[in-house]
Amino acid sequence: MQIKEAYLHVLDVISDVKLLSERPTEIDFEIEDYVEKHVGVFFDNLDISTMDYTPNSKVTLEGHVFKEVSLQVADLFYDAMTYSEDIKPCDLMCIHFEREDRDYYGFLKLNFRTSFAHAVELQENLIVNKIIRQVTTLPYKSQKVEEGFLIDLTENKVLVKDKQVTIDGYKSRYITEKVLCLNGVMTTKRKIDLITKTAEKVIEKYDDQPLVKTAKLRKMVTEHLDESGSLDMQNIVSECFDTEVSKDAYLKELDEKGVNPDSLKMNEGQTKKLKRTQRIKTASGVEIILPFEYVSRSENLNIVNNSDGSVSIELKNLGELL
Template identity: 70%
Template sequence: MRITEAYLHVLDANSDVKLLSERHMHIDLEIEDYASKHIEGFFEHLDIATNEIDAIQKMNPLSDDFKETTLNVAELFFDVMKQCEEIKPCDLMCLKFEREGATLIGFLKLNFRTSFAHAVELEDNLIVNKIIRQVTTLPYKTQKVEEGFLVDLTHRQVFIKDKTVTVDGRKTKYISEYVLGVGHTLTPKRKIDLIAKTAQKVIEKYDDKPLIATAKIKQMITSHLDESGGVNMESIVASCFDTEVAKDAYLSELNDKGIDPDSITINETQKKKLKRTQKIKTASGVEIILPFEYVSRSENLEIVNHPDGSVSIQLKNLGELL
């Protein structure tokens, strides 16, 4: 990745402070590494929503004047920050950069965080070392950026790390609505969760072994994503639901929720972030974490319901102890 232009704007609506940079920022290797780590998160994590560049209504990503674009975006952020105290003060890092043959612009909202540092003071000609609280330090490069977006000008795509806040008494994804003016789209993580949870709801109604059946569909979803980066819903439904009634109920639930499984696409790095285990919790406080693949096989797990209301879980085919 190579940064070609950068600006930093300070936005703190709580204090009514808006300091917009009038010149570009010098980028040394250390700062470029810091920015690069945060930018790569937009391509590595499953909680990033995507959209088409043509859907953007609020700002002009195709402007030749990048400085003017950053000022426009900073104003859009500040306007919505004034309407919602939930949106944290920040430094808005605005970047134009090249990555893997593509030209992109990025807007990283680096929220201020509280940290502590030492301070040396002189009292009555004596040195006094103290601990002071700092509230304007930025996220470490190992931490996630909480909010921001990238625009891929070459492939005409937008990547959004958004946050749900309340504006005028209404819950909204504020970057999508107030900064970009695009419709809200679900992240891959949210789509996968909804597909699995909807399946679980239908399975609990129609299957006599819901734990095993739920694990089976979760395992198949993960397997499809591993193999192709997408989900073949027709194959999953045919394999995981025994009756036409259950199949129709599941597809109807997905349709009612507005979920299009075919729209899920993830890359090789994102595949490593997929959830692969299922947690079983009991009223006694016992928790067991098992791989989807193990639980999905009925011969591996036996659950016995006793007359007194207690439950026994027998695990089989565990292999040798390590």
């Protein structure tokens, strides 16, 4: 990653502060490393929405140099902050960078982090040490950026890490709807959750081994994404649903929820973050975590509903204890 130009704007509606930088920020090696860590979130995480950039967006690029775009975006963020107390004060890091032969504009919302420090006072010639609250420090390099977006200038795509806030009594994904003014799309994580949880609901209704079949579907989804970064839903549905009725019911529910599995695309960094285990909880407080690979084989797991209403779980083929 190579940073070509950067501006840092201070946005704090609570203190009525909007300080917009008039000159580029100097980027040394440590700062570049800090920014690169946060930019990586947009390429590797599952909670990112990818949508087409269109001229209808409030962020206009044509005829503007990067400094002008950064000032425009800072104003849009500040305006959004005035409508909701849920949007935290921040430093808005605006960067023009190149990554893997693609050109990007990036806008990282570095929310102020509350921390504490000591302060020394003199009272009647006596030293008094106090603890004071500070709210102007930025996120650690190891923390994830909570909000922001990148514009892929090469592909005309926008990668958004958004947050739902309350504006005028309504829930709103404020970056997508208020800052960018684009039509929002589901995050990768949301699509996977709906694909698997909808399957769990339908399988529970139509199958006598719902836990095994659900684990099999989750396993197949993970394997497909590992191998190709996409899903072959025809193959998954054929393997995990035994009747035409259950297949139709599943695909109908996905359609009603607006999920298009064919649009799901993932890169290698994202597939590493896929969930690969199934959690079983009981009313007695017992919790078991098992790999999809294990649960998806019916010979490994036996669940018995006892006459007294309790459930017995038998695990087989566990291998040797470590």
